[in-house]
Amino acid sequence: MKNFIKTIVFLIIFGILFLYIRSILWIDKNPFSYFYEEPKNTLDVVYIGASNVYQSFNTSLAYELYGYKTGLASTGDQMLPATTYILEEIRKYQEPKLYIIDLEKMADDTGEFVEEDIRRITDVIPFNQNRINLLKRLLEIKQVSKEEAINYYFSFNLYHNRWKELEETNFNETKWYKGYPLNEVNIGVNPQREYKWIDELEELPEETKKYFVELLDYCKENKLNVLFVIPQRPYKPGLNRRLNTEVEMIKQYGYDVINFNTLNDFSSDVKSEYMDLVHLNVYGATKHTIYFGRYLKEHYNLENVDKNDESWKSEYKRFKENFRNYTKKDFDEVLNQYLTEI
């Protein structure tokens, strides 16, 4: 009996240590990781899509200004075939009043993604049947062999080797604030060119159409309240035209679309509010959050019952402090200036 108890204690300590080490060595946190950190059924909005989502919408700022909580089920280069599975995953943990789906990557060829794009999603999702199904689909599309596939299902095989890449942030404070990032890159400015939206249509690739219809059907069947978004950025003409085709399809299903490239009353400044070709910097994101956040508040009944959630308040405070550390500027001044302009 004594040995049995000792063995159990040994295994429990091992389990605790293993989980701690796993959390350090695991794939760097991304906004989707923070989605899972929110208590069950506390989010009002879940915003889905590629990197443009988390680079443009400051969730703790939206909570501060408008009082609703937004979760970001967003990962870099998130692909269309994964979207229904991500929605399925969200619905296990949250009952948001609104789902926002960013269309930026939803009109590409469905096979245009790499291993990292898969891992950013599936290595965040806890081990469950939905994750297995999602992996099965994505690995089939990428024609990954069975031998290689095992490394996607059991990713510690890969991540244990990250001990060489560990940094202070792996152990201490993160550079994410409820899914929104603040770092050396997105405080910078990288002037971009103006883009004029084309109104023409182009047929979707067969596979893209299949997965997009699947997504719309899923939303409809599950009676999800969805808003689709086309972010402001320069597009290749073909992608622009295919997005127009998707907008037509979305309207047939009775959903709304907001295209930030064609708004009369709002536009991001391409000279000062971009960090690279497609992503807003922290100033652009602040302006975008003020406008889009207000739009959402005015059009949807989103207000959260918990208006003084300390975890959201403290993240906003931490964001402001670090904004000052990075830029030597007071965020409230930046915010107030935008608030008077918009």
Place this chain on the structure above:
Amino acid sequence: MTPPPNSLIGISYYSLIIISYLVDIYRGICKPQKNIFKFALFMSYFPILTSGPFIRYENIKDDLYGKHKFNHKALCNGLIRILWGLFKILVISQRLEIFVDTVYGHLNWYQGFFTIVAMIFFTLQLYTNFSGSIDIIMGISEILGIKLPENFNLPFFSKTITEFWRRWHITLGAWLRDYVFYPLQKSNSIQKLYQDCKEKIGKKAAKKIALYVSMFVMWLFIGIWHGGSYTFIIGSGILQFIYIVLEDLLGKVAEKVNHKLKIDTTTFGYKLYQVIRTFLLFSFAMIFFRADDMIHAIQIIQNIFVWNPWVLFDGTSLYSANLEMADFNVLIISLIILFGVELISRKGDVREKLAKQNIVFRWIILYALIFTVIIFGCYGAEYNPAAFIYGQF
């Protein structure tokens, strides 16, 4: 090093095991097993099929067919031994393999001290891989309540090649002694040779010649057993035979020289010199063992004589052979730990010593070992699955 695609797994092991079984029955050492299932159990005892050790029916039958009860201590000790084996293979051997494969695979780029380091590293790779796999096998057997013979006894502490082979792949050596060397010594041919030589060159020299001929056949057999190619025959056969014969012939000469020069052979320094000499001689022979063919082996040996000691000290060159600095550091620390543990094990089973420590210290050591293997082990997508080098024979 990967096994030939169409070789039978473990054929070299169970072939010799069945030979020893049949010979032992013939000699009356054991009785034949008439129960086919029991016989099948003996022949197919799974842990030993890839890397040994060689078992004898007479020594293992009681453990195999006897009753077994759950033994907590055996379970813990077995798991610790498996863990130690995984440490040797995944943390040390696999890292050494990266360096060795890079240097031996790019002879035009890596020469001189790269080759010397690779030569030393390959010997350590072979040892940690082979003895690590034996640790896993012994650990599994310990859990199952089956006692297997030890296959290694700190070979790198040997002062001569003869002693080295008494400590390295012990069960193969014992098998060859009992089923090749002794029968050969007693054979009519060798006895006739002895008699013929005795008349011409005297009793003492004739005895030596008969001994050397038997030894030559035995070492040839070892080379053939390892694969049969010239590299194996030379590396693990003929060269080892030459070393041992030279040790035997020059032993007296060396004694006289030491006496004349008043060299104290009982000092630590002299013993260390002997240990290093033995290690380097074995490592040199292992160039042939590792090389793809004879031409490759000769190129490697030529590369040793390129003078570039700065690659060891310039802070960057040594890390250019696909083993970056962080991995190199892990490797060196792990080798120091291995050396330390082997040093302690000279005075008894390390696990027994560990068991006598208080529980906090004991568990810290175990957790450290477990997480060293989990974190620093070379496994997963970026590495080839750990292969037992001796699994190919």
